[in-house]
Amino acid sequence: MSQTTQCDIYQSLSDFMKMAPNFDGQTRQEIESFFAWCMEGMDTDSEKLLATLFIKALNKKINSESIGENIYLGKYEISQIQLFDILIDKFPFVKYSQHITNSAIVEEMRGSREVTIMDIGIGLGTQVLNIIEKAKSLDGLEKLHVVGIEPFGDALAKAETTILGSNGKVPFEITFTGIHDSVEKVDFSTIPVLGGKFIVNASLALHHIQTEQQRREIIAKIKSLNPSAFVLIEPNVNHYETDFYRRFKNCYNHFYSIFQVIDRIENISNNDKNALKLFFGREIEDIIGKEDKDRFEKHEPATHWIGRLKESNFSIKNDFLQSPVEAGCGVEIAYHKEGFLGFTHGEETVLAVIYAN
Structure with a gap:
């Protein structure tokens, strides 16, 4: 054309x-x-x-x-x-953003006997399954607790079945706690303390939180849980714009x-x-x-999420994210001075990965 x-x-x-x-x-x-x-x-x-x-x-x-x-x-x-x-195996934005976050999470798990991962918007549990597969190589890991937050009950049930199905196939015990709700409705004080190092993952999930106030409150609540790592993947575009x-x-x-x-x-x-x-x-x-x-898809620029993280006293740790050399399909992956790893095509930075603690 x-x-x-x-x-x-x-x-x-x-x-x-x-x-x-x-x-x-x-x-x-x-x-x-x-x-x-x-x-x-x-x-x-x-x-x-x-x-x-x-x-x-x-x-x-x-x-x-x-x-x-x-x-x-x-x-x-x-x-x-x-x-x-196709999304997981071929589409570079999903394929490489999850590869990068999964690698960062497993590296954070290294040296721990017990780890709890809270996955916000766990879906079918595919990302957690990939983390479990990577974690097989860790020395000394004995227990992995997964807390899955998901508003769609069928997906949550499938995630529980497949994740618990990994027991016996990996050299550590896996437990699963499912929370059938959207994250803004979750009472974080009722989440059981499962032990060990605590990591939070939110992959393409937080932009579904509807209001600015709710977004700030959720991040503050996550900070109150004192995670050793909070890893986010979010589209880098302003669809929250009212005009x-x-x-x-x-x-x-x-x-x-x-x-x-x-x-x-x-x-x-x-x-x-x-x-x-x-x-x-x-x-x-x-x-x-x-x-x-x-509307449900209220995406925001990465800088907005980083601003909220800093308001809640999170530190941004860009250097904890290791980028592949080449993503292909015209996509370039690079660190941005604002505090995120950006996936860019042409002049448009489409996606951001953020690591905070």
């Missing part, structure tokens, strides 16, 4: 977003025509596919039947297991970079790449399509 056409796509989207939510009949027709044009060739054109996802999200404010009834999304569907495998047009610009730059990286992933089909893009389309729908009170 030529640079001129790329600019035209962004400019058209930008013009429409400036008008939101006040669309007259002519503008609605222009948006519908633009949507139809983007659908032609979007299979092999990231910018067109990205634009259709923004228009689908914007349709929450337009209510166009021709846009709303379109069922094109189904042709890119793949199984959740296949999608999950709709500014939020659109932030969102477009963020996901444009993500889609460009997906296009460069090797050894997966174009259909799988589009399925992965649609996975992120759900976030675009949340950020652009929903009213602020209903």
